[in-house]
Amino acid sequence: MKIKQQKPKGLWKKRMFIFLIIVLALGIMGVSYWNFSPYPKAFLIKKAFEGGMFEPSNNYRNALKETIRVKDINYNSKFPDGTLDLVYPKNHKETTPVIFWVHGGGFVGGDKSDITGYAVELASRGYIVVNINYALAPKSTYPTPVLQLGEAYEYIKENLNKYDLKLDRVYFAGDSAGAQISSQFVNIQTSAEYAKLTKIDSIVDPTTIKGVLLFCGPYSMSELAKIESTKEIQEFMRTAGWAYLGEKNWEGLNETKIASVLDHVTKNYPPTFITDGNTASFENQGKALVSALQREGVLVDSLFFDKNVFGELGHEFQFKMNTSAGQDTFNEVLGFLSKTK
Structure with missing residues (x-):
């Protein structure tokens, strides 16, 4: 036993x-x-961005009643996640200006659904919003989202009658990583030299681009991880750069320098609206882009907030439409759109 x-x-x-x-x-x-590998941290970043930041204004219910949404349209991308939503004002015309919006999420997360609320607010004020999804890093790396923005544009261009719109007055917009993607895409359309540098063909008639809307974006990619925040968030940004650019030591890559639109803008860049929060975001890069564009003689409207006056405003603050800063920013956006369309 x-x-x-x-x-x-x-x-x-x-x-x-x-x-x-x-x-x-x-x-x-x-x-x-x-x-x-960037995958573990990229997964955590993606989880952190789930659900978005949008908080509706008091007018949101009315805005919903004044808009029409068409969801999950396949724009025939060669890459994953190639879908878009269209948000129309109910009284839209064929000549209603069109805004192409690219969502944020550190290149590794986020979704077009995060932008739906803001798109509805814009559409209720007389704009059609093309709200696109794109393939996320690290499974898909730079410059895939830039190419997909072009694919989305070409799809809409090929289906103007189907979706009852025109592309003779267009805007390109983005928040966070989406601001970097949109800003780079527009520079490709307006600078033949830059298009050659990126090896991406321009596809948009630059005379039809009436403006650019940029919220809380990084415009110097080599400075991505130098965000004014905690060491943990800086480390996450290093991971985002690694995931998007495909190399652990990505700061010195030629692709990183090329993607830093701050260093490549020209006098042909369209009128631009730029804003950012004053805490844990890319405010310094936003201000630097304002200066770079103004040196080239580009019309720029910008909105930044003194922390001593307005308190702390974080990354993607503009989506909090129930705050005075969110409302002030939205009104500035509407003013910019009105004078440039």
């Missing part, structure tokens, strides 16, 4: 030893994977 009792005990010890070895091995592998 003792022998029979001892064998299970010995087997239990052996199994526990094997289990501990496996746990230790998995732990080592996990640390290695964390350090040698």
Whole structure:
């Protein structure tokens, strides 16, 4: 009987030893994977962006009544996640201006649904919003989203009658990572030299681009991880750069320099609206882009908030439409659109 009792005990010890070895091995592998792949941290960033930041204004119910939404249109992308939504004002005409919007999410997260509320607010004021999804990093890397914005534009252009609109007055907009994507896309359309540098063909008649709307974006990609925030968020931004540009040491890549639209804008860049929060965002890069565009003689409307006066306004503050800063920004956007359309 003792022998029979001892064998299970010995087997239990052996199994526990094997289990501990496996746990230790998995732990080592996990640390290695964390350090040698952007996927684990990119997954956490993606989770952090889920649900978006939009908080409706008091007028949102009326805005919903004044708009029509067509969801999940396949724009025939060569890449994953190639769908878009259209948000119309109910009284739209064929000549209603069109805004192409690219969502944010650190290049690794976010979704067009995060923009729906803001798109509804804009549409209720007389604009058609083309709200696009695109393939996320690290599965898809730079310049995939830039190419997909072009695909979405070409799809709409090929289906003008189907969707009852024209593209003779267009805007390109984006928030956070989407602001970088849109700003770079527009520079390709308006600078032949830059298009050649990126090796991406221009497809939009630049005379039809009436303006650009940029919210809380990074415009110097090599400075992406130098966001004024905690070390943890800076580390997440390093991961976002790694995921999007495909190399762990991405700061010095030629692609990183090319994607830094701040260093490549020209006098042909369209009129631009730029804003950002004053806490844990890219305010300095936004201000630098304002200066770069103004040096080229480009019309720029900008809105930044003194922390001593307005308090702390975080990344994507503009989507909080139930705040005075959110409302002030929306009104400035409407003013910019009105004078440029």
